[in-house]
Amino acid sequence: MSDPLIIAAIVAGIAVPALHKTRLLLDDLEKLSDAPETVENLKGELSLVEAAIDSFSTITQPQWQALGTSIVDQAKTTLITCQESCEKFKADLLGWTRHSGDGKLSWRGRAVVGFFKQTRIEAMLVQLHRYQGSLNLVASTATLHYSILNTRITNHIKASISEKAAEIASSIISTDLQLATVNTELDRLDLGVNAPNTLNGGYDQGTEQSILGQERAVLESCLRLLEALKSKNKEGKEHAARKERNQLINTTFGQKNYGLQQVVKHGSFSNLSFGGPHSAAGQSTRWSLLTTSRQLLVNMLVVLY
Numbered sequence: 036m037s038d039p040l041i042i043a044a045i046v047a048g049i050a051v052p053a054l055h056k057t058r059l060l061l062d063d064l065e066k067l068s069d070a071p072e073t074v075e076n077l078k079g080e081l082s083l084v085e086a087a088i089d090s091f092s093t094i095t096q097p098q099w100q101a102l103g104t105s106i107v108d109q110a111k112t113t114l115i116t117c118q119e120s121c122e123k124f125k126a127d128l129l130g131w132t133r134h135s136g137d138g139k140l141s142w143r144g145r146a147v148v149g150f151f152k153q154t155r156i157e158a159m160l161v162q163l164h165r166y167q168g169s170l171n172l173v174a175s176t177a178t179l180h181y182s183i184l185n186t187r188i189t190n191h192i193k194a195s196i197s198e199k200a201a202e203i204a205s206s207i208i209s210t211d212l213q214l215a216t217v218n219t220e221l222d223r224l225d226l227g228v229n230a231p232n233t234l235n236g237g238y239d240q241g242t243e244q245s246i247l248g249q250e251r252a253v254l255e256s257c258l259r260l261l262e263a264l265k266s267k268n269k270e271g272k273e274h275a276a277r278k279e280r281n282q283l284i285n286t287t288f289g290q291k292n293y294g295l296q297q298v299v300k301h302g303s304f305s306n307l308s309f310g311g312p313h314s315a316a317g318q319s320t321r322w323s324l325l326t327t328s329r330q331l332l333v334n335m336l337v338v339l340y
Contacts, residue, residue, distance in 0.1 A: 042096070049114045050114055052118055057081060065078065090174040102180060110260060155246050162254075188278050220243075
């Protein structure tokens, strides 16, 4: 899958339906005019995910190729998981609001969405936040890594590499913490430690396990993507360091082409000139250097003999 055209086509083929499912869910939530605050939060996160997926259209074919197959594969998996999450939540929302109409929640709908399904909504919020953060990092890393490979290494690029490393590391830490929390909750349920719902007197352990299991799958998928981005950023940093060491420079000695000049350069020189090709000062400088070199050679011969 090294052909950038193939890579771009495959990603687009997954991003488009994921974007479509995200927008469908957002449309359903927008229709709930008097929804609780938790639903409003979902709408905000969905808008961010929508923008993150849409940003994939700005990634050029060469940029996808620069990212490499590992990140592309992980990005595809994350997009597919995002699409599935939106489809499942849309189906749940339809069931919760089946007694509502005219864009307003019935009292039963408000109770279901506002309390009974709080765990489900909070889990979806976590998933959406992970999706948008990870996908945004894919787009920004694609742009940065392409610049590392194809442009001169500058202080700005080096600073961007460091900033990207810190951003990825922070996202990995927060994802790890969320994953640890989910695993703790799943362990608690496996041990049969229930927390009964005080409003309806019941407890659906199977449902909560299913919700947490889905959340864990999402977090693990995003974590794999983040680790791949971390590796790519490290690779980019190493490439930038090598490229900077080997960069050839053009040196200009002031505004004049004569007189004593001094420069210290760790590395190689190219296009180094002393004076213009036809200037009298340039000719004088070259003649002076040639004369000095000849004199040194004569002195060495005298010493030898």
